[in-house]
Amino acid sequence: MRVAVISAYYKEPRHVLRRCHESVLAQAGNVTHFMVADGFPVADIDSWKGVVHIKIPNHADYGDTPRGVGAACAAASGFDAICFLDADNWYEPNHVETMRIIVAETGAQVVTATRTIFTADGRLLGICKESNGVDFNDTNCYFLTRSAFPACAAWLFKDPRESIRGDKVFWNAVQAGGYVHCHSITPTVNYVSTFAFHYEMFGEIPPDDSKVIAKLPGRQHFQMFSYAQYKAMGEGPGG
Structure with missing residues (x-):
């Protein structure tokens, strides 16, 4: 299974981008990191291992357009699954493998993951109670197989005024798609929150x-x- 991880980035510090990318490099299997510059590309990323570096103008829509562009490129390139990982967050080393196993065992078209919340200064808050795959699922916690790729259009073709809550719009699009869905209770996504x-x-x-x-x-x-x-x-x- 060829897996694409889509990371929109803007003006994050280099060490933050590195943490994100290294967590993708640590994943088992055939995983490619699509890093999409939202108007402010970092030249060094061109030489990073395992990266497809896409550069687009800034759209000021909280990363929604870069996610949609990255997903479209991955779909057109024949990838079998798409994940999203914001540039300030990172995966546990077993994240993608956990998602793949669930797909193989259940036939799920969408797998949602549990996330751990950290503060901006690195302090652990705990396991998120909000993003549970029932009431809501965070952008960073999706594993979409090809049959669920049409949901990615929501990043691009929504009311631009809804970008401030694009994660809710995308969750609604996934729900509306009626995809076979499973939720992983293993916390494999690390999320830095300022909310x-x-x-x-x-x-x-x-x-x-x-x-x-x-x-x-x-x-x-x-x-x-x-x-x-x-x-x-x-x-x-x-x-």
Whole structure:
């Protein structure tokens, strides 16, 4: 099985990009890393082992267009499965093999993985309770076989104003596809979060600079705020 891992990147530090890529290199089997530069390509990546380096203009849509472009290139190149891995996150060494085994044993068209949440400074928060493959699944936690590739169109052909919550749009597209789906309870994805919700999930008070995505009363679309702004508007705890 030829597996493509699609990573959109923007202006992440070099060591963060390296961590992401090295976690893909550590996967067993035939795995290729598609690193898609969202307007700010890093020249060194051209020489990295196992990388298809794609460079496109910046689209300012939270990585949705780079994911869609990478997925289209992988599909056109004959890959059998597609995963997504944001540039600031990384896999456990057994991630892809775990997904492949589940496909072989169950015939699943989509496998979703469990993720572990870390803070931006590297502190472990715990196993995510939100991305459970039932209520929601995070972008980084998909393994799509070819029959589920049509769902990837959601990255490209949605209302651009929905990009701020593109992961929800993509989850809805996968659900609507009616694909045979299995969820892995083994935590094989490591996710760096700056969202207030994840601090609250583990009983912590979010930092003021953590992020909140919310739709305010009277507004049609979601917006992003800092936790401090959200509290100041009377929307946070105690508001």
